[in-house]
Amino acid sequence: MRMSQMFIPTLREDPADAEVASHRLLLRAGFIRRVTSGVYDFLPLGLRVLRRIETVVREEMNRAGAQEILMPMVQPAELWRQSGRWEKYGRELLRFVDRHDHESCLGPTHEEVVCDLVRRELRSYKQLPMNLYQIQAKFRDEVRPRFGLMRGREFIMKDAYSFHASDDDLAREYANMFETYMRIFRRLGLRFRAVEADTGSIGGRRSHEFHVLADSGEDVIAWCGACDYAANVEMAEARREAPSGAAAEVSETDTPGASAVEDVAAMLGVAPALLVKTLVYRARRAEGEDELVAVCVRGDDQAQEVKLARFLGADEVAMASDAEIESIGGVAGFVGPVGLTARVIADESLRGAEGLVAGANRVDAHLVGLSMARDVPTAEYADVRAAREGDACPRCGGGIRLARGIEVGHVFELGRQYAEPMGVVFQNDKGERTVATMGCYGIGISRLVAAVVEQCHDEAGIIWPMHLAPFHVTVVQLGKSEEVAARCHALCEALEEAGLDVLWDDRNERPGVKFRDAELLGIPLRVALGERGLAAGVAEVAVRGGEKLDVPLDEVAAFARAERERRLS
RNA sequence: CGGGACGUAGCGCAGCCUGGUAGCGCACCAGUCUGGGGGACUGGUGGCCGCCGGUUCGAAUCCGGCCGUCCCGACCA
Numbered sequence: 001m002r003m004s005q006m007f008i009p010t011l012r013e014d015p016a017d018a019e020v021a022s023h024r025l026l027l028r029a030g031f032i033r034r035v036t037s038g039v040y041d042f043l044p045l046g047l048r049v050l051r052r053i054e055t056v057v058r059e060e061m062n063r064a065g066a067q068e069i070l071m072p073m074v075q076p077a078e079l080w081r082q083s084g085r086w087e088k089y090g091r092e093l094l095r096f097v098d099r100h101d102h103e104s105c106l107g108p109t110h111e112e113v114v115c116d117l118v119r120r121e122l123r124s125y126k127q128l129p130m131n132l133y134q135i136q137a138k139f140r141d142e143v144r145p146r147f148g149l150m151r152g153r154e155f156i157m158k159d160a161y162s163f164h165a166s167d168d169d170l171a172r173e174y175a176n177m178f179e180t181y182m183r184i185f186r187r188l189g190l191r192f193r194a195v196e197a198d199t200g201s202i203g204g205r206r207s208h209e210f211h212v213l214a215d216s217g218e219d220v221i222a223w224c225g226a227c228d229y230a231a232n233v234e235m236a237e238a239r240r241e242a243p244s245g246a247a248a249e250v251s252e253t254d255t256p257g258a259s260a261v262e263d264v265a266a267m268l269g270v271a272p273a274l275l276v277k278t279l280v281y282r283a284r285r286a287e288g289e290d291e292l293v294a295v296c297v298r299g300d301d302q303a304q305e306v307k308l309a310r311f312l313g314a315d316e317v318a319m320a321s322d323a324e325i326e327s328i329g330g331v332a333g334f335v336g337p338v339g340l341t342a343r344v345i346a347d348e349s350l351r352g353a354e355g356l357v358a359g360a361n362r363v364d365a366h367l368v369g370l371s372m373a374r375d376v377p378t379a380e381y382a383d384v385r386a387a388r389e390g391d392a393c394p395r396c397g398g399g400i401r402l403a404r405g406i407e408v409g410h411v412f413e414l415g416r417q418y419a420e421p422m423g424v425v426f427q428n429d430k431g432e433r434t435v436a437t438m439g440c441y442g443i444g445i446s447r448l449v450a451a452v453v454e455q456c457h458d459e460a461g462i463i464w465p466m467h468l469a470p471f472h473v474t475v476v477q478l479g480k481s482e483e484v485a486a487r488c489h490a491l492c493e494a495l496e497e498a499g500l501d502v503l504w505d506d507r508n509e510r511p512g513v514k515f516r517d518a519e520l521l522g523i524p525l526r527v528a529l530g531e532r533g534l535a536a537g538v539a540e541v542a543v544r545g546g547e548k549l550d551v552p553l554d555e556v557a558a559f560a561r562a563e564r565e566r567r568l569s
Numbered sequence: 570c571g572g573g574a575c576g577u578a579g580c581g582c583a584g585c586c587u588g589g590u591a592g593c594g595c596a597c598c599a600g601u602c603u604g605g606g607g608g609a610c611u612g613g614u615g616g617c618c619g620c621c622g623g624u625u626c627g628a629a630u631c632c633g634g635c636c637g638u639c640c641c642g643a644c645c646a
Contacts, residue, residue: 009579011579011580011581011596012580012581012595012596012607013580013581013582013594013595014580014581015580015581016575016580016581016582016638016639017575017638017639017640018639019639019640034638036637036638037637037638037639090644090645092644092645108646109646138646140645140646142644142645143570143643143644143645144642144643144644144645146639146640151645157646159646197646199646207646209646218645305643316644318643318644319643407646409646410646412646440646442646444646476605478604478605479604479605480604509607510603510604510605510606510607510608511604511605511606511607512605512606512607512608513606513607513608514605514606514607515605515606515607516606516607517607519606528605530604530605531604531605532605533605540605
């Protein structure tokens with residue numbers, strides 16, 4: 001392709017509103033443009049990368065036995081009512097009414113539609129198992145879209161749904177998909193980690209997330225340095241030592257103005273770990289009234305709200321207001337577990353702890369010498385703290401480490417939670433009417449574009465892995481003599497002959513501009529040819545992010561092909 | 570939804586405090602020179618100063634409302 005004729009609007013300067021590397025570089029290099037918050041155009045280069053990722057995903061899904069279909073983006077409310085999610089999904093589901101006053105929504109995920117499709121056709125166990133997938137635009141009306149393609153409202157996703165006659169067969173397919181995902185992310189050349197995960201609003205019994213490791217990631221994952229335990233911190237069961245102070249009588253002491261953990265600890269001369277941090281949460285459930293609960297963790301720990309919500313069986317937990325805190329006998333800033341009229345959920349690490357300091361539920365006062373067993377006898381114990389670096393692994397006791405990750409894949413054992421209400425039934429081998437069991441498996445295709453850039457870039461620009469590069473090689477034409485142009489053209493043809501996708505920079509620009517753009521775009525191989533090289537019979541071949549060397553003109557194509565093969569294997 | 574910042578040419582920004590002809594760099598167009606790491610010179614093009622209203626003889630500038638964007642938090646397969 002002639003670069004002079006392609007739509008590649010590069011920017012010399014960083015866009016003011018792009019913070020993270022992938023957002024900044026994808027904009028600068030002319031891969032994407034923003035249409036509105038969380039919604040992007042894919043320009044020719046961006047689309048090429050997207051297609052490459054799709055191809056890898058498609059090949060591996062097909063190989064794993066899944067079949068590609070395409071479902072609609074617009075979905076009728078009645079299907080969502082059948083699954084119960086029309087009420088449950090919340091404002092992230094973009095709803096609208098058509099001209100006939102029918103309620104609809106833009107699909108954020110497709111369990112309902114695929115169940116509707118399958119239930120119409122499924123009669124016999126002999127039709128199972130079945131794994132259907134699609135690669136399609138999703139819409140989720142995110143509260144806060146950000147970081148370009150990383151968290152968009154509209155995004156491209158591969159979603160697969162499998163149907164099974166038995167839980168055993170579902171477990172088999174889950175493992176199959178898990179392995180398939182491992183293969184996909186390996187092929188994409190990413191540093192990633194599979195972790196145990198919360199099932200969130202999709203629901204189901206068991207799930208794993210696949211995270212690309214990157215500091216800009218929005219998730220934190222915990223893993224064990226000694227065994228293969230790994231989990232999202234929303235799940236991670238890491239344990240800590242439970243330090244106790246000296247047993248003592250409980251008494252109240254003045255702590256004027258000291259509310260923050262560090263201030264109280266400093267004022268009383270005790271370690272922050274001996275403080276009991278008490279947080280009041282409002283738990284919301286689809287049915288029933290909101291409940292206020294007090295949550296106790298160590299002063300140097302953080303509460304983990306996803307764990308808490310799971311323990312409470314709540315759809316959502318949020319920090320309570322000062323007024324709500326007072327309604328259960330607490331005082332904002334000085335809340336403690338003693339004397340509250342709400343349930344007290346204490347983290348496991350507080351079980352049996354003594355000699356603690358806690359808020360006295362009175363302004364400017366704390367209790368010292370607190371014993372959980374003696375003074376908070378009604379406390380319920382649960383794992384509600386966030387794992388920290390250095391905690392003990394729940395499997396082997398090894399040291400837990402934390403890292404940030406970008407969630408690019410998620411697999412779920414759904415079980416019958418959609419199939420049951422949606423009526424996905426068949427006759428089993430005994431002629432009995434049976435509800436199918438399901439799995440679902442997602443990959444964020446457009447998010448992967450961003451994730452790859454987060455992992456593969458330097459100051460100068462993107463460094464695409466060979467698999468994903470919009471072009472394998474760019475031929476940089478230096479100078480504008482007919483001779484140079486002709487030889488560059490011939491080089492391009494030879495490279496294409498050798499099976500490479502070639503971007504020919506035939507623009508009337510200075511060499512510096514072309515070199516910088518080649519680096520910004522991140523094309524893995526760069527072949528530069530001008531009068532000087534022509535005279536010597538060589539072209540300069542540079543590997544993006546690597547070395548450069550002169551290669552005789554008639555060997556360039558073979559060299560590039562070998563280089564490509566080497567990087568693809 | 571809470572907190573913060575911002576909105577002036579395609580991009581990056583100044584001007585606003587202290588009201589009086591809308592600026593700079595890059596990009597773009599024409600020309601000359603140049604040609605292996607964002608070239609030089611000359612001459613140009615391009616603006617609803619986010620929108621609506623108010624104050625004023627006069628508003629990019631002051632005031633009010635709205636819209637949009639970004640960041641932090643809350644939230645999230």
